[in-house]
Amino acid sequence: MDTKILQNVPLAQYTTLKIGGPADYFIKANSTTDLIKILSSADIKPITILGNGSNVLISDTGIRGLVIKNTSSEIKIVNCKLKIENFSPTYTQRQENEPDKYLDFPKIDYDESTLPISEIEISSGCLLSYIINWTLDHGLTGLQWFAYIPGTIGGAIVHNIHGGSYHIADYLKSITCFDQNSQKTVTYQKSDLNWQYEQSFFLQNPNLVILSVVLNLFHGDTIKAKSVRDAWIAQKIKVQPMNSPGSAFQNPSLEICQKNWGEQKSAGWIIDHELNLKGYSIGDAQISNQHSNFFVNNGHATASDYYKLIKHVQNLVKTKFGFDLLPEIKFLGDFSTPSK
């Protein structure tokens, strides 16, 4: 293990939003072996895992205990050219109501589910962008739908990320974790766990640290997949600002939308068309002019500004429509003290 535990380390630099106070204690895990060693020997508690910090809002007072920044990045093909059975994508609720402004998923979607697959084993700290390029260069497709998502595969599994019509769990074979309660490693098959839009077993069980995953990927058309990846990136650059933690809110359920609008609506559409809040700001935290479900840091936003902006939108939706708009972002640290 070539890294040491540091004290009082500012965490804003480890997030896409560039917001957040210090970690009491901080260490980088550069491999799966390091990650296991740190987890099994650390006597500083609690432990928080940070992937690429692209889905978190860290409080201004930071995070107590030990923060492990996961940069483990091994990747290898473990089983080649198998036949897959029962590839069944889960329905995604990520819907754009103005497809002319955003990518129109059904238009570019295509089915690869009958192709032979290979199994890829990946350390949890590996960046999705690296995995997508590596697998395409090795003749494997399936992850092109997740291009431009700036997270690690560990963070992607925790949030069961969605891209186009797919969730990352659709491609999953198994996950190996370190259980902080039993101090043992445990492997789950995909079918052992329940997967839904923005939901995973790991959000409910923070004692489990994902060490590595095995994905099933297709021996598909890499030229076609690369063109999807590139189109996706070109389109997302225009509408998804990187100085954010991704979408602020989950899209409301179809049931809620049908009651209010007669059809599925996205959180961004509601913020834009029903609340008229595009561009609205509190301090340097702003509802992006590019996409109303992306809240950005214009330079000096505090976590408190950002949190107030989220609460403001939630309160307006609750008052006007009577339902709770649920955050897609994970809040780390203490947000209980009243904001100044």
Ligand SMILES: Cc1cc2nc3c(=O)[nH]c(=O)nc-3n(C[C@H](O)[C@H](O)[C@H](O)COP(=O)(O)OP(=O)(O)OC[C@H]3O[C@@H](n4cnc5c(N)ncnc54)[C@H](O)[C@@H]3O)c2cc1C
């Ligand atoms: C510009 C932009 C575009 C985005 N587009 C999308 C999109 O299209 N679809 C989508 O679904 N999301 C999107 N996101 C959100 C985000 O990138 C994903 O959720 C991402 O996969 C999070 O991974 P991360 O490594 O950054 O996780 P982090 O933000 O570091 O962590 C998120 C949570 O997971 C936990 N965690 C991280 N790693 C582990 C691990 N190994 N074991 C256990 N717990 C862990 C953390 O403790 C934290 O609670 C976008 C974000 C941005 C900034």
